[in-house]
Amino acid sequence: MGERCGWCGDDPLYVTYHDTEWGVPEHDGRALWEKLILDGFQAGLSWITILRKRDNFRAAFQGFHPGAIATWGEPEVARLLTDPGIIRHRGKIEATIGNARAYLAMGGAEAFADRIWSHVGGAPLVNHFATLDEVPASTPLSERVSKDLKQAGFRFCGPTITYAWMQACGLVNDHLVGCPARRV
Template identity: 75%
Template sequence: MGQRCDWCGSEPIYVAYHDTEWGVPERDGRALWEKLILDGFQAGLSWLTILKKRENFRTAFAGFDPEVVATWGEPEVARLLSDPGIVRHRGKIEATIGNARAYLDIEAREGFSDFLWTRAGGAPVQNRFATMAEVPADTPVSKAISRDLKAAGFRFCGPTIVYAWMQACGMVNDHLVTCPRHDAVAAMAW
């Protein structure tokens, strides 16, 4: 057995995330939206902070049901700003509500999953990085997806956030080649 990717450390919740979720190709549009929202909340913070609060986020945001969140207004923003179980950032909360509306528009038009996977090339990219220094912060594809999401009305989806999200959702396999998850995740590609 090889060594896990350097970033996951030894914190049990982080190791479990690395070993079971990160890099696994995701095709469900709602799940892709949830992960994108959480990556937006992570901006300026550690992913571990968000991971520890993920269940609180799911409760606070109605299970990340975009049809519910899209109807929210100032009363819900005020409620969320007083919720210590999540990241209380007005801009990110308001963006989530707007992003739910943008998600619903894309979903109705062409399907959110198809919208994203088509732009990502249709199948997971199998990178073969040996060190964390080789892993980019963004790519031309993450820049293009970010641009298209913003044009569709999304916020908190810059190229770096989008690339981190692409890694999490398995659009790219950025497990290091020394990590046992690299080959396991590669085998999940279509």
């Protein structure tokens, strides 16, 4: 058995996330949406910061229920800007509300999942990287998915955020060759 991907270090929370969640194919559209939102909040920060605050985000954003979030306005934005348990960034909070509206306009969970998975033909793309240096920050595919999301009204979903999200949700399997969590 090889070594796990080095990006998670030895933080127990990060190791558990790597071993049990990162790269596991996610087909539930609501869960895909939540992870996209969290990846958007990560922009400019480390993932471990978001992971440590994930339960706070879930509480603050009503379990990431798009139907509820889509109805929010300035009072909810103001409330979230005072919540120390989350990343208090107006643009990211407002994007979450807009992204909930875009998600619903797209048709909700099943339509969102179908649309996202159609970009990879319904099955994870498996890469064969031996070192972290080989793993790209974005790809032509993540550029296409990002463009598709933006055309549908999503924000905070540039090619780099989108690629990280695709890795996390198992659309792309970027566990290093030899990683025990590779699952192929």
